[in-house]
Amino acid sequence: MRQATLHQLKVFEAVARHNSFTRAAEELFLTQPTVSMQVKQLSKVVGLPLFEQVGKRLYLTEAGKELYTTCREIFERLSQFEIAIADLKGLKQGSLRLAVVTTAKYVIPRLLGPFCQRYPGIDVSLTVNNHERVIENLVDNRDDLYILSQPPEDLDVSIHPFLENPLVVLAWRNHPLANEKNISLKRLAEEPFIMREPGSGTRKAVQRLFDDQGLELKVKLDLGSNEAIKQAIAGGLGISVLSLHTMALEGPSSPLTILDAESFPIQRYWYIVYPAGKQLSIIAQTFFDYLMNEGKTVAEETAFHDLFNYGSKPDSEEK
Incomplete structure (x- = not known):
């Protein structure tokens, strides 16, 4: 396994998680043949097949299940290492991984502008996906913070409203x-x-x-x-x-x-969501505080002030 590369393990983990070469390729921005080749090379290193195809469905072999468990442990340790390094560096350097639902692309980039100007050493990765894909990332704890307009009701997560979304x-x-x-x-x-x-x-x-x-x-x-x-x-x-x-x-x-219609606008909110008990890095915590304390003001200043007066923000809640 010392011949296996971290890239091959990441590709394998994505295929195993999705049970699909196609969806893994979409997530990793790779072609499907590239994903297949990486998994094939990793199988040669292991010495056993990692997947088996039954009909149109893809299944992990016993060796694949063992490797998938190992990959998750490795990536969790790496994530903890990244948090520790980010804390040591403070806010001078580091990364912030955000996953947001599609409509949030109209909001979050505007809010990121002033934040990145304030902390120029921070590299931001912003993933935009539909609600289902963002929830999948949340379940797998793949990002630092998640921005949703419809928080999950069946997951143990922390939920914090920060901006109106009428x-x-x-x-x-x-x-x-x-x-x-x-x-x-x-x-x-x-x-x-x-x-x-x-x-x-x-x-x-x-x-x-x-x-x-x-x-x-x-x-x-x-x-x-x-x-x-x-x-x-x-x-x-x-x-x-x-x-x-x-x-x-x-x-x-x-x-x-x-249109001026009765019962509209329907008042909704943007929420910051992350797994309950998750240890936020100093960078993620700083961005969280920024959204909670300055999000509405920045949104009003960078867009259209008169269209944001649709009610007050509810109290924060945790689930």
Whole structure:
């Protein structure tokens, strides 16, 4: 095993965790043939096959299970080593690993700007993924902090709200409802909706609102990104509900408008999440404190102040 490289172990661990060469390649930004080659070379070093294919499913062999357990122990020790070194260096040098859900890409980069200017020696790795992938990373404790709009309810994690994330109704600016006031939910229910994929936090919140009123949400089109939804709205395909933060870069000439509808905005929040009991490095703790103490102010200063006044932040909670 002394001939095995750390890179090969990382590739193997990703394949074993996902039970998929394809998903491991996506996570590691490698081609699938490269991932397969690395696993094949590692199998030669071990002297036994690490995976077996049954039908279309991939399974770990006994040797693979042993190596996977060993890899997790190695990477956990390395993570502890990184924390210790970061603490020794203080805030002069080090790294910060963040995993955020897709919509947070409109928020976190703006908040990172002033933080990185304050601490120029810190290297930041920002991973943007859908809710499911971020939760997978959280379960595996692969990052320092996680930013979510829908914290998990079935995991032992610490949860801290730090910034409002209101959901608003968006329509084409020439839509018949664009100039109406206090539009009823019943009237909105007559419109075709363009929504994120089933399972997304935004869609669940909207579905819950309509269900509570006994109304049917007519989803005409499912799209996997907020930008695609905004383009579809501009194309006149329907209306949608998105985070207000998705409008951050829209100017006065935007083809989109926010509808004045009852029960909106739906008040939600951005949360900092990490495994309960996790020892945060000095860098992660400093960024955590920065978000909790300065996050809202920085967001208002770097975006549009008048669109953030949608209520007060709830008390922090832990689960």
